[in-house]
Amino acid sequence: MLRHDRYGLPLSTSSDLAVEQYQTGLDLLLSLWPGTAQTLEEAITADPSFALAYAARARLHAIQAESAEARSRIVTAEELVARHGTERERSHVGVLSLAINGQSVKALNGALAHVDRWPQDILIMSLPLGAFGLFAFSGMADHDQARVDLCERHARHFEADDWWFLTYRGWAHGENGNITLGRELTQRALEVRRNNVNAAHAFAHVLHESGASEEAEAHITDWLPVYNRSGILHGHIAWHGALVALEKGDAERALAIYGEHVAPSASTGVPINVVSDTSSFLWRLQAYDHAVPAGLWDEAATYASHYFRQAGFPFADFHMALIAAATGDFRALESRVAALTDLVETGSLPAGPVVPAICRAARAFAEEDYAGCARLLEPKANEVVRIGGSGAQREIVEDTLLVSLMRSGEADKARALLDKRLHRRPSPRDTRWRNSLVSG
CATH class of the missing domain: 1.25.40 (Serine Threonine Protein Phosphatase 5, Tetratricopeptide repeat)
Structure with a gap:
């Protein structure tokens, strides 16, 4: 007999305990709350033939960058759902399989088609x-x-x-x-x-x-x-706190938050968060005219060296370029830029030429070629959104452009950009910069 989830969608299991643990685990998964893995494992134990429990567990493995485990679990889910699953469950598992196996275009199209039929299948709707x-x-x-x-x-x-x-x-x-x-x-x-x-x-x-x-x-x-500090986004939420401190000009407070929660030695986040949070914070720190304490860039570089070695993931590529530029590893940076350029030329990088351009700009900024950095960034400013992430995360590119304009003597352009930003949202830092340009 079929059971149902809280939206009334049928679940192919005869175990009430499996349904209970699956629903609880799904809620934990979609709120990224600790305890998800254990709860979903309990759903699997309650009914080892429950395909959607394996699929949800595979999704958590994927979020945690545990690729081999994710693929193993989704294969099991596919085998089970093929034997006794509804049409909705087969589609659910199939879309997750595409996402887990890196077929992102097919996964996006599949997810959109799926939720057109079953809009309350929230695990699939969460994917886009x-x-x-x-x-x-x-x-x-x-x-x-x-x-x-x-x-x-x-x-x-x-x-x-x-x-x-x-x-x-x-x-x-x-x-x-x-x-x-x-x-x-x-x-x-x-x-x-x-x-x-x-x-x-x-x-x-x-x-x-x-x-x-x-x-x-x-x-x-x-x-x-x-x-709990073991939570996937604990370090990233703290990163937001460190940015607030930087906005207010309190570098000491920002560094304290970074050291306690965000640095690779402190964070329990997944690699994409740790690499992006550490590199973007340290880059902001120095761009805002604060000293980066000795060893912090090297620590970030050592951590990042284990991940994202292959170019083609634009959000990671940009942050890896920041680390390479800041530590003077220009050979690695240019190798990444060359690979990205090849991908652009073959049409294999949907985000397009903005990606190698902002990576080159990172090197120009690090080498204090501020005019060159601005020349690279200005034409691409409206395309940076293509790398993904959030507005707050991408703001570092605009910050780099703004600082480059100010340091290269382009006061009129810097004021225009600041006025635009301040119109969009008030910012203590931008206000200080605007005042300094007026007084200067």
Whole structure:
């Protein structure tokens, strides 16, 4: 006899315990909360033939960058669902298999087709959404709008207080510029389910985009202690706190947060978060005229040397370029740029020529060729969105352009860019920079 999940979707298992543990594990997975692995394993133990439990476990392995384990579990799910699964379950497992096996274009198309038929299948609907989702890493220039469109197309299928949908709908609107709605939705999501790091993260991003530094600091200080240090995004939420301190010009506080939560020796995050958070923080620190303590860049480089060796993942490529540029490893940087250029020329890099360009700009900046850096970045400024990630993460590229303009004597261009940024959101740092240009 079929059981059902909380949205009424049939589940091919005869075990009530398996359903209970699967639903709990799915909620933990979609809120990125500790305990997910154990709970999903208990669902598998309760019914070793329950395909969707293996599929959800495979998804968690993939999030944790445990590729071999993810592939093994999704193969088991495919074998089981082929023997006794509904059409929806077979499609569910098939889409996850495409994503886990790196077939991102097919996975995105499959996910969109799947949720058109089963919009409340939230594990599949989650795949295109978020900063690291299939839309964000598709190379699309309009992926922020695409997330909004997906959420709004299916909003009628979710209750007003559905914490999962509130989280992702709020994230989508906040990143797409509707700060008021984004804040309303993410704040409500956190009220409905406080143990939800995705909502806490989305709310931090909305506060960042609105320039609410004091509120962001209070939010992170209040919420982070409830999230165990083993949580995947613990270090990344702390990274947001370090950025707030930098916004306020408090490098000492920012470095303290970095050392306690963000640095490779402290973070329990997955490699993409650790590499991007460490490199972007240290790059900002020096770009904002603060000294980077000895050894921090080397520590980041040592950690990063184990990951993302092959070019072709634009978000990682850019952050690896920052590390190489900052540590003077220009041979590695140029090798990556050459590989990226080849991919662009063969049409194999959907994000396009912006990727090698911003990597070259990182070297120019590190070599204090600020005019050259600005020449590389200015024509590509509107294309940086193609590398994926969030607005807060990509802001480092615009910061690098802005500092390059100021240091190369392009005061008028720097003022124009600052005015545009300050119109979009107030920023203590940008205000200080704008005032310095006026007084200068």
